[in-house]
Amino acid sequence: MKQILIASLIVALSQAATAQENPLIDGPSWADLREDFVGDTPLLVADDLFTVDAPYRAHDAATVPIVIAQSAGATPIDHAVVIIDENPAPMAADLTFGSAMHPLKFELRVRVNQYSNVRILADTAEGTFMKGRYVKASGGCSAPASRDPEVALASMGLMRLQQFDDPVQMSGQIRDAQIMIRHPNYSGLQRDQVTQLFIGAHFIDKLEVFQGDEMLFTMEGGISVSENPVFRFSYRENGAPAFHVRARDTEGNVFEETLQKNVES
Template sequence: MKILVAATFAALISQPVFATEVIDNPLTDTGSWTELREDLIGDVTLADGATLFTVDAPYRAHDAATVPIVIRQTDLTAAPITSAMVVIDENPAPMAADMTFGPAMAPLNFELRVRVNQYSNVRVIATTTDGDFMNGRFVKASGGCSAPATKDPSLALNSMGQMRLKHFGDTPQMSTPRREAQIMIRHPNYSGLQRDQITQLFISAHFIDKLEVFQGDEMLFTLEGGISVSENPVFRFDYTDNGDPAFRVRAQDTEGNVFEQTLPKNAQS
């Protein structure tokens, strides 16, 4: 059983998750945003984010339960993005993730996987010292929040909290310290809308709601999440290596479980 878990874990983290192109699926004017806006951000003025950053997402999702969303700052002369909120307008809980980023994450190139429950705008509200900006994509997907978990519940709970770090490319020279990393955390991230496949009863919501990632004592990013972050969350990102040999990752879920792990940067994945 342990061999099966390890093999499955390795296969999941090795899957490429960065989107390879920007698809012409801009935000639409329809949907729930007008009602959501006041609850989520109040009367904050939002500038057009298209000149500051891109949001890559598939027009038609291959798997509604694991939709890749890539946020990439493209204007390198502008102030860096220090925080971002991912909103999926038509999801039962639209606020998918509220994130903050340390200086080492600039310029931002960050991916996470989310659930999309029905055709919806997926928007990113990014903040810099110059103000707040919005950009996003329209995604055709359905059933992501109620899609059955991919693993047996007992197996999912037994492996909950396991973490894996993967780097891409060679260890950088001191003159070029930018690196690309991926962190995966095993957790079923139950949405509360899924049914047990045997009893057909709803599984209670149980998901990671807080995440902190550091290199040494330097914060890379933090995240407050909801039910829309996918099962076994994966985060892929660029960062400036400060020379510390390891990441420190701390995750907390809605049942009060805390998972902490030190992940050596140059260990074999």
């Protein structure tokens, strides 16, 4: 029994250490960026409002998962900005959330160009809070695209919905969903692997996701959102049979899709 207790303590301590292994670190970049993003607005301590999960050392610098999560009963986050200090364009995503997204649990994947703080500025009725993680990754913004440009452009705008629970009928239930959009999201720093010429920046800069007529979230995106963007999120079911997704890219292309939910009639 004593050995079991000791083993359990070691595991618990290890998990606690892992959870704290990559907090934000001090650096000169944020001193310059802060004025652009918040000016003189005081930043509040976010310990009890939300958590941010990101890998200490990224497996793939071009698709680094960032998870923002709240516990039930937390003050609603209505707006959040994802900032990657050391990226060429630090603003990765400017997000606005509807009431059905509270309490917030939201994941997106980003590019990290060099070792950097990844910080979240979260707005609530109480003020602006900041939290984040330090991520060891490099080359994410210039990493070669996974597909040939002609193939990538041919499938551009295709969307797919995945849900992680059984069909439900009751409105008000918290559910999980994931939306994937086919788009190369070229950063402008990648080279064509045949010609070795730079591929011009071409990415989704506006995204709107609705549940029926109810807005779930919108995003203004930059070059740091990964290729073939994926968004996983929790939401409160309102009984609408489908999501409506509208995306616009920097070339003026507009993609719209109605994605049927697994809701029982």
